[in-house]
Amino acid sequence: MVTAIVIPIICLYFFWLTKKEMRxxxxxxxxxxxxxxEAIISGEVVHLSESRQRYNYSRYVHVLELTVQTKGFKHSNIKKLLL
Known part of the structure; x- marks a missing residue:
């Protein structure tokens, strides 16, 4: 009799906890x-790469990496995250 009451309560608790963590x-x-x-950089794009990285179980983030060459021949690496 006790298991008929306790087991559904435990299942509901873990279901609620999982939904909370997912939110x-x-x-x-x-x-x-x-x-x-944050900043504005002007120059010529030298290298461009795009990749897809896992953020969470079924969530992904697209990472766009740019290498920009400014007037002083200095290279700046820029990383942008896209959902």
Whole structure:
């Protein structure tokens, strides 16, 4: 009789806990797109690469990496995250 009451309560608790963690993970993943503009760089794009990286179980982030050559022949590496 006790197991008929306790086991469903335990299952519901873990279901609730999993849903809560999924909501928090989704909020963190969505907050990656909220980045303020920090600097402006002008120059010529020398190298461009794009990759897809896993953020969480079923969430991915597209990473765009640019190498920009400025007037002083200095190379700057820029990384942009896209959802």
């Amino acid at each position: 928090e993970g989704y909020a963190k993943w969505r907050s990656l797109a909220d980045v303020s503009e």
